[in-house]
Amino acid sequence: MNQHVTIDQMLAAFEQAGMRTTRPRRAMAEQLVVWGAAEREFSSEDLWHAVQEKAPWVGRATAYRTVQLLQDLGFLDRVTFADGTERYHVVAAGHGHHHHLTCEVCHRIVPVDACIAPAAFETMAQQSGFAISGHRLEIFGRCPACQADSLR
Amino acid sequence: MNQHVTIDQMLAAFEQAGMRTTRPRRAMAEQLVVWGAAEREFSSEDLWHAVQEKAPWVGRATAYRTVQLLQDLGFLDRVTFADGTERYHVVAAGHGHHHHLTCEVCHRIVPVDACIAPAAFETMAQQSGFAISGHRLEIFGRCPACQADSLR
DNA sequence: CCACGGAATGATACCAAGTGTCAAGAGCAG
DNA sequence: CTGCTCTTGACACTTGGTATCATTCCGTGG
Numbered sequence: 001m002n003q004h005v006t007i008d009q010m011l012a013a014f015e016q017a018g019m020r021t022t023r024p025r026r027a028m029a030e031q032l033v034v035w036g037a038a039e040r041e042f043s044s045e046d047l048w049h050a051v052q053e054k055a056p057w058v059g060r061a062t063a064y065r066t067v068q069l070l071q072d073l074g075f076l077d078r079v080t081f082a083d084g085t086e087r088y089h090v091v092a093a094g095h096g097h098h099h100h101l102t103c104e105v106c107h108r109i110v111p112v113d114a115c116i117a118p119a120a121f122e123t124m125a126q127q128s129g130f131a132i133s134g135h136r137l138e139i140f141g142r143c144p145a146c147q148a149d150s151l152r
Numbered sequence: 153m154n155q156h157v158t159i160d161q162m163l164a165a166f167e168q169a170g171m172r173t174t175r176p177r178r179a180m181a182e183q184l185v186v187w188g189a190a191e192r193e194f195s196s197e198d199l200w201h202a203v204q205e206k207a208p209w210v211g212r213a214t215a216y217r218t219v220q221l222l223q224d225l226g227f228l229d230r231v232t233f234a235d236g237t238e239r240y241h242v243v244a245a246g247h248g249h250h251h252h253l254t255c256e257v258c259h260r261i262v263p264v265d266a267c268i269a270p271a272a273f274e275t276m277a278q279q280s281g282f283a284i285s286g287h288r289l290e291i292f293g294r295c296p297a298c299q300a301d302s303l304r
Numbered sequence: 305c306c307a308c309g310g311a312a313t314g315a316t317a318c319c320a321a322g323t324g325t326c327a328a329g330a331g332c333a334g
Numbered sequence: 335c336t337g338c339t340c341t342t343g344a345c346a347c348t349t350g351g352t353a354t355c356a357t358t359c360c361g362t363g364g
Contacts, residue, residue, distance in 0.1 A: 020331050020340065045321070059343035064322065078236070082286065086236075101282055110280050114272040116289070124264045130253055130293035134234065137268070137289045141282035172360050174312060197350070211314035216351065 003093045004037045005075060013073050024062050027055040032070070036090030041079060041107055043087050081107060082140035099136075103143035105150075112139065155245045156189045157227060165225050176214050179207040184222070188242030193231060193259055195239050231261060234292035251288075255295035257302075264291065 010029040011021045031050050035042055042050075048063035067088060070076045076088045082104035089109055101110045115137060125132050142150070162181040163173045183202050187194055194202075200215035219240060222228045228240045234256035241261055253262045267289060277284050294302070 022331070022341065024342070043321085057343075059345095061323080061344085062342060065341090080232070080288065084230075084238075101276060101280055101284070103282070104285065110282070112276045112280070114268055114276055116266055116268065120266040121291075124253060124266055124291070125293070128253055128262050128264070128293075129296035130255070130262070131299055132253070132291060132293035133256065134293075135289065135291040136232065137287065139273075139276070139284060139287040141277070141280075141284035141286075144281035147283055172311065174360070176313070195350085209314075211316095213315085213352080214313060217312085 005033060005090055005093050007033050009093065010070070010075060013075070017073065019069075024051075024055070024058045025066060027051050027058060028063065028066050030054075032075070032090055036092075039089070039109065041087045041089040041109055046087075079109060080136070080138045099139065101139040101141060103146055104140050105142055105146035108143045108145075110143075157185060157242055157245050159185050161245065162222070162227060165227070169225065171221075176203075176207070176210045177218060179203050179210060180215065180218050182206075184227070184242055188244075191241070191261065193239045193241040193261055198239075232288070232290045233259060251291065253291040253293060255298055256292050257294055257298035260295045260297075262295075 007026070007029045010032070011026065014021050014025060028047060028051050031047060031054075044064045044067040045060075047067060048058070048060050051058050051063065067076060071078060071088065075091060077091045077100070078086055078088055079100050079102060080086050081102050087107075092111070095111065097115065098111045098113055099115060101112050102108070116135070121132055121135075124130070159178070159181045162184070163178065166173050166177060180199060180203050183199060183206075196216045196219040199219060200210070200212050203210050203215065219228060223230060223240065227243060229243045229252070230238055230240055231252050231254060232238050233254050239259075244263070247263065249267065250263045250265055251267060253264050254260065268287070273284055273287075276282070
């Protein structure tokens with residue numbers, strides 16, 4: 001469990017979705033695997049810049065399109081930080097429903113399993129009449145390293 | 153309870169915070185009270201446009217500044233919708249900690265009291281070592297009216 | 305009632321992030 | 335290899351928000 005995603009998995013997902021495995025997509029998958037292993041978060045713009053160092057011919061629009069795509073395919077998670085910025089990170093393979101605890105200083109991300117009780121959803125659905133389809137939970141804090149830093 | 157905010161309350165809050173009750177702020181407070189009563193959500197840009205009809209001399213920057221300010225003062229809540237857009241709405245007076253259930257079609261907002269159990273925060277704090285400082289929970293669904301619409 | 309100091313404003317320029325368009329390029333099936 | 339079509343790259347454009355700064359106008363103290 002908590003295995004990091006491989007390039008082959010991403011490319012296979014493209015094929016399976018009836019999409020082509022093109023050179024730009026391979027280049028970006030490579031970069032994302034690296035960032036996934038390092039558990040680093042990034043914006044679409046970041047991805048574009050990083051990929052350009054290895055493959056300068058990749059266009060900006062393509063980077064944005066690919067991030068959108070990989071998000072839809074479930075390889076990327078959009079995470080909101082305490083300062084309101086939104087970035088992405090590579091979701092670990094075989095990781096089910098979870099949310100994110102993020103450091104408001106260094107932006108480190110820790111997945112957490114905690115969530116609202118299903119019964120609570122049931123209750124609010126009945127009280128409001130809504131058909132509930134999804135939710136997002138973001139938890140903010142300061143990671144151990146940044147707590148230590150602020151004491152100095 | 154669940155009383156809507158009045159213009160006087162907003163202006164009093166400005167004074168109490170050592171800020172001036174200027175003409176633009178009055179104009180925006182008026183608009184916000186209307187939207188608050190109608191439980192309508194809006195962006196900073198929306199506010200600017202709306203206020204301009206009554207007070208064309210109000211500048212864009214001022215609208216943005218005022219929204220930021222009122223958010224800090226606790227009169228406005230930032231709400232995230234299912235499509236990822238972020239907008240504001242006037243928080244009802246005397247309403248404590250709560251989250252939002254939003255309609256993914258018409259953007260209607262319903263406040264809900266449900267939240268994570270304090271014990272769960274305790275657990276994740278201990279497991280991760282983080283000092284937890286805050287959180288955001290957004291719940292998405294389809295309101296009764298929009299469910300009915302989609303059947304037609 | 306007036307005058308003054310500084311907060312607040314409005315105009316404008318600017319910036320970052322993301323989208324739409326479309327001709328050209330390149331997977332992949334046959 | 336060939337051709338169809340998905341995908342791309344370039345770039346103009348839009349949107350949403352911020353920085354700057356001279357000018358305005360609150361609100362206090364006289």
